[in-house]
Amino acid sequence: MAKGEIAIDEIYCRGCGYCRDFCPKKCITLSENNFTPQGYRLSCFVNPEACTACGICSFMCPHHAIEVYKYVEVKTG
Amino acid sequence: MGVTMGERLFVIGNEALGWGALNAGCEAYIGYPITPQNETTEWFAQEFPRRGRVFVQSQSEVGSINILFGAAATGARAMTSTSGPGWGLMQEGMSHLVNGELPAVISLVQRGGPGAGTTRHGQMDYLSATRGGGQGGYKNIVLTPASVQESHDFVQLAFYLADKYRNPVIVMTDGLLGQMAEPLELRTLDFGSLPQKDWAVRGRANQPDGIRRAVSAMQGLMPTPPHPPYTGFLDLLKVLDEKYRKMEESEVRYETYLIEDAELIIVAYGYTARVAKEAIKWVRREGFKVGMIRPLSVWPFPYQIIREKASYGCRFLVVEDSLGQLVEDVRIGVQGRTDVHLVGALARHDPSDGGMVLPDSVLDEIYRLMK
Numbered sequence: 001m002a003k004g005e006i007a008i009d010e011i012y013c014r015g016c017g018y019c020r021d022f023c024p025k026k027c028i029t030l031s032e033n034n035f036t037p038q039g040y041r042l043s044c045f046v047n048p049e050a051c052t053a054c055g056i057c058s059f060m061c062p063h064h065a066i067e068v069y070k071y072v073e074v075k076t077g
Numbered sequence: 078m079g080v081t082m083g084e085r086l087f088v089i090g091n092e093a094l095g096w097g098a099l100n101a102g103c104e105a106y107i108g109y110p111i112t113p114q115n116e117t118t119e120w121f122a123q124e125f126p127r128r129g130r131v132f133v134q135s136q137s138e139v140g141s142i143n144i145l146f147g148a149a150a151t152g153a154r155a156m157t158s159t160s161g162p163g164w165g166l167m168q169e170g171m172s173h174l175v176n177g178e179l180p181a182v183i184s185l186v187q188r189g190g191p192g193a194g195t196t197r198h199g200q201m202d203y204l205s206a207t208r209g210g211g212q213g214g215y216k217n218i219v220l221t222p223a224s225v226q227e228s229h230d231f232v233q234l235a236f237y238l239a240d241k242y243r244n245p246v247i248v249m250t251d252g253l254l255g256q257m258a259e260p261l262e263l264r265t266l267d268f269g270s271l272p273q274k275d276w277a278v279r280g281r282a283n284q285p286d287g288i289r290r291a292v293s294a295m296q297g298l299m300p301t302p303p304h305p306p307y308t309g310f311l312d313l314l315k316v317l318d319e320k321y322r323k324m325e326e327s328e329v330r331y332e333t334y335l336i337e338d339a340e341l342i343i344v345a346y347g348y349t350a351r352v353a354k355e356a357i358k359w360v361r362r363e364g365f366k367v368g369m370i371r372p373l374s375v376w377p378f379p380y381q382i383i384r385e386k387a388s389y390g391c392r393f394l395v396v397e398d399s400l401g402q403l404v405e406d407v408r409i410g411v412q413g414r415t416d417v418h419l420v421g422a423l424a425r426h427d428p429s430d431g432g433m434v435l436p437d438s439v440l441d442e443i444y445r446l447m448k
Contacts, residue, residue, distance in 0.1 A: 055300040059300055
């Protein structure tokens with residue numbers, strides 16, 4: 001069960017690969033055939049199940065292109 | 078200068094710090110010259126580049142400590158040295174080293190203060206070194222050699238302890254020990270095995286798992302996995318707390334001298350410990366039962382032995398070249414059970430920055446207390 005998810009803003013992404021290099025769970029890759037509007041290889045969130053929402057991808061991203069959302073359990077009823 | 082292990086050199090304390098670092102496998106020195114530790118910087122400038130190691134003279138002590146942060150983050154053994162005002166400039170960087178959990182060695186050759194003070198000796202940085210002088214209330218081991226040989230040996234111990242706890246360690250000497258020449262036997266000390274530095278920032282190609290490492294000076298607020306994967310600020314505090322407790326349990330070091338039958342115990346470190354020992358030798362001949370406890374680590378402080386001796390009714394005399402800093406730790410140890418006296422910087426034989434606390438003033442105080 002995934003603990004969170006990330007959103008990659010393709011307007012800001014420069015395809016540098018830092019998020020891919022630092023992710024301890026190897027959840028991110030650089031796409032071979034998807035590109036940003038500026039022509040860079042787009043980073044893709046490919047392994048959402050393993051994501052722990054630790055936030056290192058967002059912390060290391062030089063272009064602030066990644067937002068991290070952590071799932072919170074809410075008890076109802 | 079080609080030297081071999083076991084060789085004996087006649088060197089000053091500041092150079093012994095360098096030899097110790099070399100024998101500990103230190104790979105980089107970053108420093109800025111300041112009296113009275115100039116010879117350390119000079120030694121590294123001369124000896125490190127020719128051995129293929131790194132010497133950097135930084136733009137200031139602020140630069141030194143922050144370059145040291147970077148050097149330590151790569152997993153290399155690195156050190157800096159300073160004194161007086163430089164020590165003050167390094168405080169913020171020290172705090173960041175503790176937050177980033179980086180092992181580094183800082184040698185502090187104390188001089189007289191406050192402010193620019195004097196360029197001569199003193200023991201006036203005790204509280205700032207032992208209480209975490211920078212922001213945020215961190216703790217670090219402080220080792221206090223009292224001879225040239227010990228300066229050499231304690232730098233090696235400092236590198237070991239730094240790696241063991243991933244925390245900066247201070248080797249605190251003073252201007253007198255730094256400028257004093259004594260025989261030094263070169264040796265490599267083995268303190269045991271250390272864990273692998275799998276957290277070190279070495280580049281993706283050099284990581285076995287292919288994942289890059291990050292070290293942050295905001296560890297606890299920023300995620301810096303994989304080692305350790307803190308999820309919040311309290312995670313960091315818990316780890317630091319556990320580390321400090323472990324240091325307090327296992328890293329207390331002290332040396333005793335004739336304390337079995339002593340009625341008065343002198344507590345001193347560094348050069349004043351040697352002065353006090355001389356005074357004890359004199360009064361022992363006259364039948365006064367005086368002994369000495371010399372802390373080899375002033376943080377963690379050997380409170381236990383002092384508490385024990387105080388409970389037997391031993392009185393305490395602190396000899397230090399300041400207006401009274403070590404004396405506060407001894408008072409904590411004694412817990413009000415007996416009295417604690419001080420022979421401080423005002424008891425110097427000459428009322429100048431070159432004056433020393435000599436055995437005479439210690440003798441006078443012993444006679445006053447015991448007659």
